[in-house]
Amino acid sequence: MDVTLAEMRSLVRKPDVTILDVLSSQAYAAAHIPGARNIPLAELAGRAAAELPDPSRRIVVYCGGPT
Numbered sequence: 001m002d003v004t005l006a007e008m009r010s011l012v013r014k015p016d017v018t019i020l021d022v023l024s025s026q027a028y029a030a031a032h033i034p035g036a037r038n039i040p041l042a043e044l045a046g047r048a049a050a051e052l053p054d055p056s057r058r059i060v061v062y063c064g065g066p067t
Contacts, residue, residue, distance in 0.1 A: 020059050
């Protein structure tokens with residue numbers, strides 16, 4: 001599901017939402033949404049279960065553009 005910029009602004013403030021940045025570590029270091037977790041897309045399958053263990057949390061994923 002896509003979200004608008006206005007929806008994203010609202011979601012980042014909710015305590016039950018995890019913001020997940022799937023850009024490279026370098027891109028994340030250069031700029032990211034405050035509080036976002038970084039798991040690069042290439043590493044997501046291997047790291048998601050350990051780093052995002054709570055299946056009840058909503059996760060909003062963002063990247064640099066269409067993938």
